[in-house]
Amino acid sequence: MAVCYSVSAIAIVSTFLTIFSLSLFLNSNTKLFNEVSLLGTNECDIYKGSWVFDDSYPLYNSSTCPFIGDTRDCQKNGRLDKEYLKYRWQPYGCNLPRFNGTELLLKYKGKRIMFVGDSLGQNQWYSLASMLHVSQPQAKYIVDRNGRHYTFTIPEYNIWLLYLGNPLIVDIATNKGSRVLKIDSISSGNVWKQMDVLVFDTWHWWNRTGTRQTWNIIQEGNTTYKDMDRLELYEKAINTWAKWADSNLNSTKTKAFFQGVSPDHKECEGKTRPLQSIGGLYPGQIELENALKTMSNSIVRLINITSLSQYRADGHQSVYSYNHMDCLHWCLPGVPDTWNQLLYHLLIS
Numbered sequence: 001m002a003v004c005y006s007v008s009a010i011a012i013v014s015t016f017l018t019i020f021s022l023s024l025f026l027n028s029n030t031k032l033f034n035e036v037s038l039l040g041t042n043e044c045d046i047y048k049g050s051w052v053f054d055d056s057y058p059l060y061n062s063s064t065c066p067f068i069g070d071t072r073d074c075q076k077n078g079r080l081d082k083e084y085l086k087y088r089w090q091p092y093g094c095n096l097p098r099f100n101g102t103e104l105l106l107k108y109k110g111k112r113i114m115f116v117g118d119s120l121g122q123n124q125w126y127s128l129a130s131m132l133h134v135s136q137p138q139a140k141y142i143v144d145r146n147g148r149h150y151t152f153t154i155p156e157y158n159i160w161l162l163y164l165g166n167p168l169i170v171d172i173a174t175n176k177g178s179r180v181l182k183i184d185s186i187s188s189g190n191v192w193k194q195m196d197v198l199v200f201d202t203w204h205w206w207n208r209t210g211t212r213q214t215w216n217i218i219q220e221g222n223t224t225y226k227d228m229d230r231l232e233l234y235e236k237a238i239n240t241w242a243k244w245a246d247s248n249l250n251s252t253k254t255k256a257f258f259q260g261v262s263p264d265h266k267e268c269e270g271k272t273r274p275l276q277s278i279g280g281l282y283p284g285q286i287e288l289e290n291a292l293k294t295m296s297n298s299i300v301r302l303i304n305i306t307s308l309s310q311y312r313a314d315g316h317q318s319v320y321s322y323n324h325m326d327c328l329h330w331c332l333p334g335v336p337d338t339w340n341q342l343l344y345h346l347l348i349s
């Protein structure tokens with residue numbers, strides 16, 4: 001039954017930018033969100049809980065979502081154990097609603113949901129695209145992956161799921177062949193603020209050094225630095241982003257989320273079930289929370305997924321990745337489905 005009707009993305013969607021300029025903004029059905037305040041008090045901390053075995057999981061079978069391809073589909077890449085697919089996040093104080101893709105399609109008809117950040121945001125984009133597709137397997141979908149711009153849409157619902165690769169969020173400019181990290185500047189926000197839902201994430205690229213580092217010099221105001229403590233740099237970037245969000249996002253139009261740091265693991269090979277215990281706070285977590293706390297206009301919510309993901313060393317791609325040992329990204333189906341279930345809860349409730 002679950003047949004994928006894949007329409008040639010190239011024929012229909014020439015580029016991501018064409019979509020933006022032509023149809024996306026103009027034709028969207030601008031139904032207002034229901035008047036639920038994002039700041040309502042939570043009766044329970046949904047991020048405190050445990051992973052429980054649930055045989056009704058996973059929420060989809062990757063073989064019905066060919067667009068996952070070899071990138072994240074660990075079963076396709078030869079992973080034989082299946083227990084890791086069967087864990088559900090159970091908060092201590094309440095139950096999360098089961099993810100209902102049809103409900104999301106109906107409530108977000110005409111809306112644009114965008115992930116902005118590094119490849120973990122892309123990991124989450126693949127997961128949500130799969131979760132939406134299997135809810136309406138007969139509905140046509142279009143997938144377009146063009147450089148840093150990914151689009152998934154189900155035309156019947158006029159819902160757009162976008163990923164914009166922007167691993168550091170703040171600007172990098174090239175000046176006389178040198179890549180300048182402008183830690184206090186964001187110039188790509190004009191597209192972001194048109195979105196109905198935004199989910200940001202950044203962390204891992206801040207810790208890159210040597211040839212993997214994507215800048216040569218750091219600039220703050222008129223001062224340049226050769227290097228800086230990376231946590232401090234990261235916190236500065238989140239603060240720049242927080243200022244940008246405070247002065248640019250309209251909370252009536254846009255629901256904005258910051259995704260907690262997605263943890264990597266020193267070892268993940270051969271792990272088949274969640275860890276019993278985790279170490280302390282993961283690097284970047286405190287800096288992120290501190291920076292978000294400075295926001296005057298609390299329109300952004302943290303999706304606090306760090307700790308719950310720290311238990312899931314078993315959920316990484318490990319050797320079932322397309323090119324290298326990977327204890328950073330996650331198999332799909334898998335842990336990012338839970339992030340999306342939390343996102344769903346925050347969007348629907």
Ligand SMILES: *[C@@H]1O[C@H](CO)[C@@H](O)[C@H](O)[C@H]1NC(C)=O
Pocket residue numbers: 061062063075082085
């Ligand atoms: C997904 O579906 C395929 C084909 O029906 C099946 O062989 C496979 O076992 C399923 N995978 C899981 C994890 O259930």
Ligand SMILES: *[C@@H]1O[C@H](CO)[C@@H](O)[C@H](O)[C@H]1NC(C)=O
Pocket residue numbers: 100101102103106
């Ligand atoms: C999912 O949501 C749709 C639309 O609101 C509803 O008709 C359907 O019964 C729901 N499915 C489940 C399993 O709750």
Ligand SMILES: *[C@@H]1O[C@H](CO)[C@@H](O)[C@H](O)[C@H]1NC(C)=O
Pocket residue numbers: 207209283
């Ligand atoms: C950051 O990089 C250093 C050295 O490259 C490494 O030792 C450290 O574990 C990394 N930290 C994190 C949080 O990844």
Ligand SMILES: *[C@@H]1O[C@H](CO)[C@@H](O)[C@H](O)[C@H]1NC(C)=O
Pocket residue numbers: 221222
């Ligand atoms: C940076 O330099 C420009 C030009 O010299 C000057 O106008 C500006 O005030 C300086 N800004 C800061 C923050 O010092």
Ligand SMILES: *[C@@H]1O[C@H](CO)[C@@H](O)[C@H](O)[C@H]1NC(C)=O
Pocket residue numbers: 250251252253
């Ligand atoms: C915020 O968005 C709402 C809904 O799109 C709109 O009615 C309102 O004018 C916007 N407010 C500002 C300050 O732009």
Ligand SMILES: *[C@@H]1O[C@H](CO)[C@@H](O)[C@H](O)[C@H]1NC(C)=O
Pocket residue numbers: 047048289302304307
């Ligand atoms: C996020 O979760 C961790 C672990 O449960 C907790 O220590 C931290 O206070 C939470 N942060 C926020 C902002 O709720």
